[in-house]
Amino acid sequence: MQPAPTQSRFDRINRDLLAPLFGASRTYLALISVLSAFVVAGGVAWIYQIQTGIGQTNLNPPIFWGVYIATFVFWVGVSHSGTFISGVLRLTKAEWRRPITRIAELMTLFSIIMAAICVFVHLGRLWRFYYMIPYPNQRELWPNFRSPLMWDATAILTYAVGSTLFLYLPLIPDFALARERVQGWRRPLYGILSLGWRGTHEQWHRLEMTMRIISVLIVMVMVSVHSIVGLDFAVALVPGWHSTVFPPLFVVGAVHSGMGMVVIALYWIRKIYRLEPYIETQHFDKMGKLIIVTTLVWGYLYFVEKLTHWYGRVPDEMAVMDAQLYGQFAWLHWAMIVLAFVIPMMTLSWPSFRQWPLGLMVVGLLINIGMYIERLLIIIPSLGHPRLQYAWGAYMPSWIELTIMTGTLAFFALLYLLAIKFVPLISIWEEKEGLAHVR
Amino acid sequence: MSDSVRSSHLRISARFSDPAPLEAVIDRLRHQGVPDGDLAVFAHRPIHINLPNDVSFLVRAAIVAGIIGIGLGVALTAGTALLYPLQTGGKPIVALSVVGLISYETMMLCAIVATFTALVLSIRRTSERLSAHRPLNDDSAGLAIRLDIDDQRAGRVRRLLEEAGAAEITVVRDDS
Numbered sequence: 001m002q003p004a005p006t007q008s009r010f011d012r013i014n015r016d017l018l019a020p021l022f023g024a025s026r027t028y029l030a031l032i033s034v035l036s037a038f039v040v041a042g043g044v045a046w047i048y049q050i051q052t053g054i055g056q057t058n059l060n061p062p063i064f065w066g067v068y069i070a071t072f073v074f075w076v077g078v079s080h081s082g083t084f085i086s087g088v089l090r091l092t093k094a095e096w097r098r099p100i101t102r103i104a105e106l107m108t109l110f111s112i113i114m115a116a117i118c119v120f121v122h123l124g125r126l127w128r129f130y131y132m133i134p135y136p137n138q139r140e141l142w143p144n145f146r147s148p149l150m151w152d153a154t155a156i157l158t159y160a161v162g163s164t165l166f167l168y169l170p171l172i173p174d175f176a177l178a179r180e181r182v183q184g185w186r187r188p189l190y191g192i193l194s195l196g197w198r199g200t201h202e203q204w205h206r207l208e209m210t211m212r213i214i215s216v217l218i219v220m221v222m223v224s225v226h227s228i229v230g231l232d233f234a235v236a237l238v239p240g241w242h243s244t245v246f247p248p249l250f251v252v253g254a255v256h257s258g259m260g261m262v263v264i265a266l267y268w269i270r271k272i273y274r275l276e277p278y279i280e281t282q283h284f285d286k287m288g289k290l291i292i293v294t295t296l297v298w299g300y301l302y303f304v305e306k307l308t309h310w311y312g313r314v315p316d317e318m319a320v321m322d323a324q325l326y327g328q329f330a331w332l333h334w335a336m337i338v339l340a341f342v343i344p345m346m347t348l349s350w351p352s353f354r355q356w357p358l359g360l361m362v363v364g365l366l367i368n369i370g371m372y373i374e375r376l377l378i379i380i381p382s383l384g385h386p387r388l389q390y391a392w393g394a395y396m397p398s399w400i401e402l403t404i405m406t407g408t409l410a411f412f413a414l415l416y417l418l419a420i421k422f423v424p425l426i427s428i429w430e431e432k433e434g435l436a437h438v439r
Numbered sequence: 440m441s442d443s444v445r446s447s448h449l450r451i452s453a454r455f456s457d458p459a460p461l462e463a464v465i466d467r468l469r470h471q472g473v474p475d476g477d478l479a480v481f482a483h484r485p486i487h488i489n490l491p492n493d494v495s496f497l498v499r500a501a502i503v504a505g506i507i508g509i510g511l512g513v514a515l516t517a518g519t520a521l522l523y524p525l526q527t528g529g530k531p532i533v534a535l536s537v538v539g540l541i542s543y544e545t546m547m548l549c550a551i552v553a554t555f556t557a558l559v560l561s562i563r564r565t566s567e568r569l570s571a572h573r574p575l576n577d578d579s580a581g582l583a584i585r586l587d588i589d590d591q592r593a594g595r596v597r598r599l600l601e602e603a604g605a606a607e608i609t610v611v612r613d614d615s
C-alpha cells in the first residue's frame with residue numbers, strides 16, 4: 001500500500017488554489033480598467049438606445065432580429081459549457097473533470113447573465129419586461145404561453161437558477177475552508193456563504209447526493225433550454241428556420257462553442273496563475289477529444305439540415321440557401337465552415353496537437369468565431385429573404401448595436417476576472433478527493 | 440434524574456492528522472456503547488466512514504417539488520385559458536404541447552430549488568450539533584463524540600483516542 005497523501009500535499013493544494021484570491025498584479029488591474037471602459041461604453045450606448053428608441057438599431061422590416069438575438073443565442077450556447085462538462089462528467093465520474101468543472105461552471109453563470117442582458121437590450125422598452133410575468137391585472141392581460149419567447153423566458157429562468165445553485169453547491173466546502181484561512185472582510189463573507197458547513201460525514205454524503213440529483217436535472221434542463229432556443233426559430237414558418245433538426249443542432253452547437261470557450265479559459269488561467277500542476281496537458285487532450293465529437297456531430301446535423309432543404313428545392317428555402325452558399329453571405333458561410341468544422345477536425349485529430357495548450361486555445365477561439373457567424377447566418381439571411389421577393393432586405397448592425405454587444409463580451413470577461421479574486425477557480429476539496437482516489 | 444442533568448453531556452473532540460484509524464476507533468467506540476448518532480466525523484474533504492446517514496429526504500424533496508412544479512406549470516398555462524378566455528375558433532387557447540413544455544421547466548425549477556433548500560436546512564441542522572467543537576483549520580480529520588456525563592467512561596474514551604494516535608483531544612461539558 002502506498003503512503004497516505006501527506007499534509008504537505010494538501011497544504012500545497014490549499015496554498016496554490018487559494019493564492020489567486022489574493023493580490024492583484026498591474027496587468028490584472030490594467031485589464032480590469034480596459035474591460036470596465038468597454039462595459040461603460042456598452043452601458044452608455046444602451047442608455048442612449050433606451051432614451052432615443054430602438055430606431056437607433058438597424059433593425060427594420062423584414063429583419064427584426066439582428067445581432068442582439070444572435071448574441072443571445074451565442075451566450076446561451078456558451079453557457080452549456082459548464083453544465084455539460086460539470087454535469088455530464090460528474091455523472092460519468094470522469095476523474096479528469098476535477099480542475100475544469102469550476103472554471104466551466106463560472107462560465108455558465110456569467111454567459112447566462114449576458115444572454116439575459118441581450119434579451120433586455122432587444123426588448124427596447126425594457127421597463128415593460130414585466131409583461132412576461134403572469135399576474136392578475138385589470139386589463140385582463142396574460143402572457144401568451146403559446147409564444148416560443150415565453151418558453152424561452154421560463155427555460156432561461158430555470159437554467160439561470162439551476163446553474164447558479166449548481167455552481168454554488170460545490171463551492172460551499174471551499175468557502176468553509178477559506179473561512180478558516182483568510183482574515184479581514186472576506187472572513188465574515190465566506191462565513192455567511194459557507195452556510196455553517198462543518199464537513200461532517202453526513203454533510204458530505206448529502207452534498208454528494210444533492211449534486212448527483214441536480215446534475216441529472218441540470219443536464220436535462222440544458223438540453224431543453226437550447227432546444228427551446230432552437231424552437232424559437234423552428235416553429236416559425238420562415239424559410240430556412242422551419243426544420244425539425246434545429247433543436248438538436250442548437251444543443252450540439254451550444255456544447256461545441258461552450259467547449260471551445262472552456263479551453264480558452266483553461267489556457268489563460270493555467271498560464272497566468274501557474275496552475276500547470278493542476279491543469280495538465282492531459283486535460284487539454286481530453287477536451288480536444290470531446291471537441292472532435294462535438295465537431296463531428298454538429299457537422300453531421302448541419303449537413304442533414306442543409307441536405308433536407310436542398311433536396312426539397314422549395315423556392316423560398318432555396319433563396320435563403322443560395323444566399324448562404326453562393327450569394328452575399330457565402331464568404332461568411334464558408335468561413336464559418338472552415339472555423340467551426342474544418343480547422344478543429346484537421347488539428348484536433350492529431351494527438352500531438354491536442355497536447356499543445358496554445359494550439360487548443362486558438363482552435364477554441366476560432367470555433368467560437370465560427371459559431372457566432374453561424375448564429376448570424378441563421379437569423380439574417382432567413383429574415384432578409386421572406387417569401388415575397390419585393391420585401392427582401394439587408395441588414396448591417398449599427399454602431400449602437402456593435403457597442404452594446406462588445407460591451408457584453410467585455411462584461412463577461414470582467415465578471416470572470418472579478419470572480420477570480422473571490423472564488424477558488426479549481427475546486428479545492430475535489431482536488432484533494434482526487435488525490436485520495438489516486439492513492 | 441432531573442431535566443437539567445439529563446440534558447448535560449460531555450463533548451469530546453479528537454483531531455487525527457491521518458484519518459486512517461478512524462474506522463477502527465469508531466468500531467471500538469460502538470463496542471463501548473456509544474450510539475452512532477452520538478458520533479460525527481468532520482473534515483475539509485470527504486472522508487467515507489461507515490456511519491449511518493440519511494439522504495433519502497433529498498430524493499423525496501426533489502420528487503415532491505417536481506410534482507408541485509408540474510402543477511405550477513399546468514396552473515400557469517391553463518390559468519391563461521381560465522383568466523383570459525379568448526375565443527380562438529373553438530380551439531383551446533393553450534395547446535397540450537405548450538402545457539408540457541412549461542410544466543417541464545417549472546418541474547425542473549422546483550425540483551432543483553427544493554433539493555438545494557433541503558440540503559441547506561440539513562447542513563444547518565447537523566452543524567448545530569457540532570457547535571461546541573472547534574472548527575478545523577487544517578486538513579486533519581475531527582471526531583466528535585457526545586457522551587453522558589460519566590468520568591470513568593470519558594476516561595476510557597480518552598485513552599482509546601490517545602492509543603489511536605489522536606493529535607489533540609478536548610473535552611467540554613455541554614449544559615445546553
